Amino acid sequence: MTTPTADWLRLDQQICFSLNAASRAFGGVYRVILKDLGLTYPQYLVLLVLWEHGDLPVKDLGGHLRLDSGTLSPLLKRLEAAGLVHRERSTLDERSVRVRLTEDGTALRERALEVPRRIAAATGFDVDEIRDLRTRLDDLTTALDKAARHPDRTPPPQQGSAGA
């Protein structure tokens, strides 16, 4: 109504594109900072989960990170080649592969403690702003995930959605 349809393609771009750009900008900063540790950003995320939760099967790791085996398998192979984690099949359930930190992987945590401060400094945002932003993003993710599971049960914006 208020916006001509022709402008929608610009408005639309701004939402998703801003998110995409911010995500890649973060990636750029992490890339610089994590280079000292020999890690990529996704590898760092995997280690964060392991440092916090200890040994985990690949399945649970993917649950925490929202990643599937197609992404995690080669990534974990590289972390194992770097000597930071070790993979071993569970004896109870041989389908499951448990990911365990090596001594080097555990030790790397000490050096990683520097990372958050440097990232926070790079953003220039204070803690409250960050927390607020995070909350909104998580709400957005939840809504989008739900929408992705159902194909498109969204009623047109006109008309009251009395259908429920």
Place this chain on the structure above:
Amino acid sequence: MTTPTADWLRLDQQICFSLNAASRAFGGVYRVILKDLGLTYPQYLVLLVLWEHGDLPVKDLGGHLRLDSGTLSPLLKRLEAAGLVHRERSTLDERSVRVRLTEDGTALRERALEVPRRIAAATGFDVDEIRDLRTRLDDLTTALDKAARHPDRTPPPQQGSAGA
């Protein structure tokens, strides 16, 4: 001060990870919606720019999207194979390659007008919320880009930043 150093690795994870997760969640929704148009999300972004600005050299396209030729070259090759754009070297400056929409590429815009409405519906956010979020994300991107260019000239977060 307020947070034990050991918890920083969790706080840190939440900011960047929320952003990353939201970005990928958006990607998932776009993937479903754009499948009808035979486009990926980055390809759609390229077309958005071309629909808005008309013909552009690869360089300017990358400027709008914050992407370099390493990403754009193969992407544009695929768009050209799909018959949506055409590439031709400029006669004035033969280093430059101009990207031009074909008739099919121009016509696709009509069908793309549906996309923003479906995306907006998927988020469940209203226009003001979206705009506010976008503003913050753009601020974040600006800060991060600046920080990425300078290695690490950020003073410790204590001390009032009276410097301005």
Place this chain on the structure above:
DNA sequence: CACAATTAAATTGCACACAACCAAAGAGCG
């Protein structure tokens, strides 16, 4: 004009993401 420096694209190599498919192992049931 010769020649170094710069610029625009393309190419190569590496690392995600994700869909689709595959194989092995477990679970449930006759």
Place this chain on the structure above:
DNA sequence: CGCTCTTTGGTTGTGTGCAATTTAATTGTG
């Protein structure tokens, strides 16, 4: 036990994203 179904990881193929290198064209300087 045999059979099917499900679960868990792995593999393959496609498409980005980005660093580093290469090639061709242009610009700047003497």
